[in-house]
Amino acid sequence: MADTTTTDAARPGGTGRSRTARPPRVNAGSVATHLALSLGALVMVFPFLWQLLTAVKSLAEVSRVPPTFLPDNWNWSSFEEVFSALPFREMLTNSVLATAGRTAGQLVFCSLAAYAFARLRFRGRDVLFGLFLSVLMVPSSLLVLPQYDIVQQFGLLNSTPALFLPGMFSAFGTFLLRQAFLALPRELEEAARIDGASTFRIFWSIMLPLIRPALAALAVITAMTAWNDLLWPLIVNTDPQTMPISAGLTSLEGQYETNYPVMMAGSLIASLPMLLVYVFLQRHFVQSVAFSGSKG
Amino acid sequence: MSVFPATAAAKSAGRRAPTSAARPPARGQRAAYWFIAPLGLGFAVFYFWPMLQTFYFSFTEFGPFGGHTWTGTDNYARVLRDVTVWQALGNTLIYCGIGLLALPVAIAVAALLNRRGLRGVAVYRALYFVPFVTLPVAVGLVWNWLYNGDFGLLNEVLGWFGVDRRYWVSDPSTAVLAIGAVMVWSTTGYYLVIFMAGIKSIPQDYYEAAELDGAGPLRRFFTITLPLLSPTLFFASVICMIQSLQTFDLIYIMMGEKNPAVGDTQSVVGLFYKWAFIENAQGAAAALAFLLMLLIAGLTYLQFRLQRKWVHYG
Numbered sequence: 086m087a088d089t090t091t092t093d094a095a096r097p098g099g100t101g102r103s104r105t106a107r108p109p110r111v112n113a114g115s116v117a118t119h120l121a122l123s124l125g126a127l128v129m130v131f132p133f134l135w136q137l138l139t140a141v142k143s144l145a146e147v148s149r150v151p152p153t154f155l156p157d158n159w160n161w162s163s164f165e166e167v168f169s170a171l172p173f174r175e176m177l178t179n180s181v182l183a184t185a186g187r188t189a190g191q192l193v194f195c196s197l198a199a200y201a202f203a204r205l206r207f208r209g210r211d212v213l214f215g216l217f218l219s220v221l222m223v224p225s226s227l228l229v230l231p232q233y234d235i236v237q238q239f240g241l242l243n244s245t246p247a248l249f250l251p252g253m254f255s256a257f258g259t260f261l262l263r264q265a266f267l268a269l270p271r272e273l274e275e276a277a278r279i280d281g282a283s284t285f286r287i288f289w290s291i292m293l294p295l296i297r298p299a300l301a302a303l304a305v306i307t308a309m310t311a312w313n314d315l316l317w318p319l320i321v322n323t324d325p326q327t328m329p330i331s332a333g334l335t336s337l338e339g340q341y342e343t344n345y346p347v348m349m350a351g352s353l354i355a356s357l358p359m360l361l362v363y364v365f366l367q368r369h370f371v372q373s374v375a376f377s378g379s380k381g
Numbered sequence: 382m383s384v385f386p387a388t389a390a391a392k393s394a395g396r397r398a399p400t401s402a403a404r405p406p407a408r409g410q411r412a413a414y415w416f417i418a419p420l421g422l423g424f425a426v427f428y429f430w431p432m433l434q435t436f437y438f439s440f441t442e443f444g445p446f447g448g449h450t451w452t453g454t455d456n457y458a459r460v461l462r463d464v465t466v467w468q469a470l471g472n473t474l475i476y477c478g479i480g481l482l483a484l485p486v487a488i489a490v491a492a493l494l495n496r497r498g499l500r501g502v503a504v505y506r507a508l509y510f511v512p513f514v515t516l517p518v519a520v521g522l523v524w525n526w527l528y529n530g531d532f533g534l535l536n537e538v539l540g541w542f543g544v545d546r547r548y549w550v551s552d553p554s555t556a557v558l559a560i561g562a563v564m565v566w567s568t569t570g571y572y573l574v575i576f577m578a579g580i581k582s583i584p585q586d587y588y589e590a591a592e593l594d595g596a597g598p599l600r601r602f603f604t605i606t607l608p609l610l611s612p613t614l615f616f617a618s619v620i621c622m623i624q625s626l627q628t629f630d631l632i633y634i635m636m637g638e639k640n641p642a643v644g645d646t647q648s649v650v651g652l653f654y655k656w657a658f659i660e661n662a663q664g665a666a667a668a669l670a671f672l673l674m675l676l677i678a679g680l681t682y683l684q685f686r687l688q689r690k691w692v693h694y695g
Contacts, residue, residue, distance in 0.1 A: 114598075118493050119501075125490060126508040129570065133511070135534060136523045148532055194420040201416035213417065220428050224627050224677060226653045227670045230438060230663055231431035254423030284412040313516050315630045316650075320658055334518045335634060342637075345526050352519035363514045367507055370514065374571060375578035 140164070140349040147345050163350040170340060170347070173354065175326050176333035180312055181358070183248035183329050187311040188304050190253025196300065199259045200288050203266035204274065214263075220256040229320060236321055247321040248329060252311060258303050261376060265299030266292065302373035305366050312359045330355040438667035449664075456668035466669065468644065469652040470676075472557060473626055476648060479561030480625030484617055486565065487572035488610070492602050494573075495580050497588075506577065510570035517567070521634030524563045525550060550635055553645035560635055560646060564625065572617050579613030580606060608693040615692045619684055626677050629654065649673050 139147055140163055142156040167173055201207070202214050232251050241247045269292065277287045293300075318332040325336065334355050341347045363370055439456055441449035460466050490509065494502050512520060527535050530548030540546065549559040587605050596604065607614075629650040636643050647655075649669065657666035 115496065115499060118496050118499060122490070122493055122505050126505055128566070129509050129512055132520075132523045132527060133515070135527065136519075139526060150532060151537055152532060152534060194423060198417040198420040201413040205410050205413040205416065207410045207413035210413070213421070217420070217424060220424060222678070223428070223432060224623075224650075224670070224674055226627065226650050227435050227674055228428060228431040230657055230667060230670075231434035232427055233658075234434075235426065235431070251423075251427040254420055254427060256424075259420065284410075284416075288416070309514060313518075313630075315518060315633070316654065319654075331516055331518045334516075334522065338522065338634065338637060345529070345532075348522050349526065352516070352522045356516040356519040359514060359516065360511070363511070367510075370510065371506065371574050374574040 163346040167351040176330045180329040184311040186249035187252040191258045195258035199262035203263045243324045243327040265296040301369045305369045306373040443663040456664045477625040483565045491576035512567040513570040517630040553642040556642040
């Protein structure tokens with residue numbers, strides 16, 4: 086009880102006059118805490134501010150020593166240059182399609198399998214689940230050579246499906262959704278079964294809507310992984326028209342080696358879509374990470 | 382469709398003892414196979430079959446006109462004899478060591494955020510998480526600019542404290558450290574979220590009791606937070622190790638192709654990429670990938686062995 090009052094008194098705007106010996110110590114400590122945390126937050130966010138400030142400066146201005154903080158005048162031409170230097174619009178579209186394909190694929194395939202592993206009983210279930218989970222342990226470098234051959238045999242090199250095909254199948258996603266299904270009460274299913282609903286119908290219209298938070302968590306983490314992926318797109322889609330934005334940025338680096346305003350403008354455009362998703366769906370990002378931490 | 386009660390009974394039994402294989406499989410659950418078939422097919426095509434193939438490739442040489450010739454363990458011998466492999470391995474272990482520093486940083490921040498009555502916790506967490514969400518290629522480019530030897534902000538700021546200018550990423554003596562620092566910077570937010578979830582599950586009474594006994598914040602951290610967080614810390618260190626042993630993106634983007642320190646900073650996966658897709662040495666690349674997997678498995682096993690010494694399961 087004493088703790089609660091301490092907390093209340095420490096709030097700005099509270100009646101801070103009637104404090105006993107303890108609250109001032111707490112206050113000094115919390116100022117120090119805020120200072121330390123703010124300093125850390127500055128380190129985390131400042132590089133992005135510098136990225137923006139560089140993108141709107143002229144090349145002459147960024148080559149000045151000592152550097153200026155705010156630009157002499159806000160110059161947006163670097164952003165235009167990014168779009169004329171590379172098929173950036175196509176690359177952004179490719180990234181969106183690759184992200185959507187991979188996320189949709191995982192939501193469908195993983196939720197189906199996760200439901201079976203969590204709620205249905207069948208011969209070989211535990212062995213199969215163990216086998217599926219083993220995919221988690223394998224480093225991707227062990228897979229990409231043959232995966233490349235397979236995509237090539239399908240005639241899909243330099244195509245959008247090449248970007249998302251292998252990533253549609255995920256052991257992590259299956260595991261995450263299985264945990265969510267396991268936590269649901271059994272009575273719902275039993276009632277539906279007595280009413281004669283098919284297994285698929287129970288899955289689709291009763292169980293799936295109930296694990297919506299887990300689906301959202303899986304969707305954001307998959308979308309982020311897909312958007313940020315680099316090694317695989319570099320391998321399968323070497324034609325700039327078919328590259329996603331991550332791979333496209335690396336070729337911008339090759340072309341504009343020392344033109345930092347253009348590179349900062351390009352990297353800003355490339356990272357902005359996922360940052361916007363993050364701003365709006367922050368809760369789901371945090372949930373998916375916290376989940377992987379607690380249940381892993 | 383006449384066996385629903387039996388199914389339910391079997392399932393409730395299965396729930397109590399999920400690993401018991403002794404239960405008779407329920408009939409009428411053939412639908413289950415249709416549920417797992419799409420994922421199973423995808424895994425077979427894109428994971429299990431490739432795994433077997435890579436294993437096969439590692440014993441062959443890919444001819445200039447296609448086709449694989451069996452060469453026995455030649456690739457493995459080549460990998461083990463190659464100095465660049467050992468250098469890449471050394472670099473990778475250094476990246477791993479530096480990458481693990483994200484854990485103490487994240488724990489410290491999580492402990493600060495755990496302060497009772499602290500406001501703005503969600504805002505701090507959101508800000509610290511931003512680098513983790515950001516496209517690694519973009520992160521690499523931004524830091525290259527901060528590290529830039531001629532016009533970079535880092536040299537400018539360090540100059541105020543009398544530190545000499547440096548070409549951070551093209552100087553072999555600082556390049557690995559510079560890249561490792563960015564790794565720590567970009568993953569701290571991820572581990573912070575994990576640790577915050579872990580700390581939340583520690584009962585508040587422990588802290589209150591300790592406080593009544595006169596334990597200060599530091600003492601409470603070392604006697605309550607840290608031991609009770611050790612299972613989470615163990616999990617995080619396994620993830621961190623596995624991830625940083627496979628590091629590629631940041632190095633690839635920060636080093637470019639013409640950087641004189643490329644060889645000094647190359648990771649094992651970077652070398653794999655070069656062999657497999659630039660130098661057309663698929664056999665050796667496959668052998669290298671297998672050795673990397675063995676290394677990861679070995680170090681993970683070691684961590685599981687060592688956990689008995691320090692992980693505290695309440």
